[in-house]
Each structure stands twice: as structure tokens, then as C-alpha cells.
Amino acid sequence: MPPLAREVRPAPLARHVLNERGALEPIPADWDLLPPGDAALSRRIKADGPTLTVIEVKGRKRFSRGIWAPAERVRALRRDLALERADPAYQRRLDAGRARRAADEEIYAADFRGAVVQFLAFHPSYRTEAETLGTLIAAHATPVGSGTVARTERIPLPARAEAATIAWLRHQTTGYDSMAIPREKGRRREVRRLLAQRSVALLARYRSGQPIDRGQCPLHRALQADLPTRTIG
Incomplete structure (x- = not known):
């Protein structure tokens, strides 16, 4: 995981997380939470700059609760990915990947x-x-x-x-x-x-x-x- 891609835990206080030391840490005002579910966008967000990935641990299981990242970067990468997905070549690559897997x-x-x-x-x-x-x-x-x-x-x-x-x-x-x-x-x-x-x-x-x-x-x-x-x- 890149140095700026940190893993944190959910906190009981809105727009806060529990950091690596277990202390409350506020989320920067210009950051938004990217909900889990879009693996491609999540990978790009993490690779593009600083992020806080919120992981909830229940026993041996780990559940992603989303990724905090700069709001403008989330919007830009989401827009870029939407344009890419609209290209027929993208669907062909997806289909080829699924067939290979x-x-x-x-x-x-x-x-x-x-x-x-x-x-x-x-x-x-x-x-x-x-x-x-x-x-x-x-x-x-x-x-x-x-x-x-x-x-x-x-x-x-x-x-x-x-x-x-x-x-x-x-x-x-x-x-x-x-x-x-x-x-x-x-x-x-x-x-x-x-x-x-x-x-x-x-x-x-x-x-x-x-x-x-x-x-x-x-x-x-x-x-x-x-x-x-x-x-x-």
C-alpha cells in the first residue's frame, strides 16, 4: 500500500476516524467519502494520492466502509472513468478479462x-x-x-x-x-x-x-x- 494510502477504523463521531494509534482523527474539510462497491475507481483513488480507507473488523472478517479522499480528486477520477467506460473498447477489454478469468x-x-x-x-x-x-x-x-x-x-x-x-x-x-x-x-x-x-x-x-x-x-x-x-x- 502506498505511504499516503492509510488504513483506519470507523469512529463514532461524524467525519472522524480512528487512526493507527486508535486516536480520533478529523477528516479534512475538503474530503469526501467514496462508498465501497466500485473496485476500479477505488484502485485509482488510492494510487493517485493520499487516502484514508475505513476498515471495520469483526472477528476475522474485514469490511470496507469506504475511502476518504480529496473531493475534487474523487470527482475528477469518477468523471474520467465514466468516459473510459463509455468507450466500446473498454467493454471489449472487460469481456476478454472475464472470459480469461x-x-x-x-x-x-x-x-x-x-x-x-x-x-x-x-x-x-x-x-x-x-x-x-x-x-x-x-x-x-x-x-x-x-x-x-x-x-x-x-x-x-x-x-x-x-x-x-x-x-x-x-x-x-x-x-x-x-x-x-x-x-x-x-x-x-x-x-x-x-x-x-x-x-x-x-x-x-x-x-x-x-x-x-x-x-x-x-x-x-x-x-x-x-x-x-x-x-x-
Whole structure:
């Protein structure tokens, strides 16, 4: 972030923010607030000069509440961008960019699905289950904005696939979502650890090829609606 592009927090007083030290700081009289929502204009405002980006933090989530910047600069850049967007060439560039990103996402989804199936390493007799599970996990985890571990580039793809698989199993096969977990520090993490062990043990049965009681197996029940219909003869 450029030195003049500062990040601040919302303040209870109008036209004030909480600065980096947590102190109230007034907004210059000739500045206006650019609401969030126009990413292109926001980038240009930040790159063009001093700004105050207001970020509200709720737990691990961060929400933009807008960007304070000189009013005349906001008006000028908004006007320039409107003229640019009126040019047919701009729309063509947008369409080309969207098509390129869509193709990239399709490739990533396929790669991620392959990584999940590789992590599952099911016995050949459960290949259909592995393929179906890989498809379901990839469909849930790979869309842009899903907020899942699959979108985290900080860790390698195989590790993302493993984490996404364990998370999917936790939600779909363990009853985790309906558990009443005490609000004690570390308690939820401990529950997740124990459920992960249960999921690993479940996967081991499919990897070994041992017979599965389909009526009792939580994974089979979770997959049942999506498994292809078996034919006889």
C-alpha cells in the first residue's frame, strides 16, 4: 500500500476516524467519502494520492466502509472513468478479462478436483465414490468468494485439497453443524480435531477396500443422492 494510502477504523463521531494509534482523527474539510462497491475507481483513488480507507473488523472478517479522499480528486477520477467506460473498447477489454478469468477458474477447479481425488486415494472398488466426492468438494470449495481454504494461495494445492476434504466431511458426515459446543477457548478447535480423526478413520476404510455397510456409513449417505445409478446386468 502506498505511504499516503492509510488504513483506519470507523469512529463514532461524524467525519472522524480512528487512526493507527486508535486516536480520533478529523477528516479534512475538503474530503469526501467514496462508498465501497466500485473496485476500479477505488484502485485509482488510492494510487493517485493520499487516502484514508475505513476498515471495520469483526472477528476475522474485514469490511470496507469506504475511502476518504480529496473531493475534487474523487470527482475528477469518477468523471474520467465514466468516459473510459463509455468507450466500446473498454467493454471489449472487460469481456476478454472475464472470459480469461472464467477459463482460469475452470482449469483450477479441475486441478483442485484432481488433487482431492488423489488425496482420497480410495481403493479401486470405490472409485465412483472418490470421483463423486471430488466433484462435490471442488464445487463447494473452488468458486471465487467462497471463503474456503481452496482459495488460500499461501499453502500448496495438495494441502488445500486435504483441508477442504476434512472440512467437507466435518459438515456433511459428523453432525458438527448441529453440535452445541461450549463457548470455551480452544473448545471448538478441540472438537474439530477429534472430528478430523474420525473422518481420517472413515477415509481409511475406503482406502483399504474393506466392505462398507452402505446403510450405516455416513459418507455413503452423504453421497447417495449424487452417486450414479447402478445398473444390473
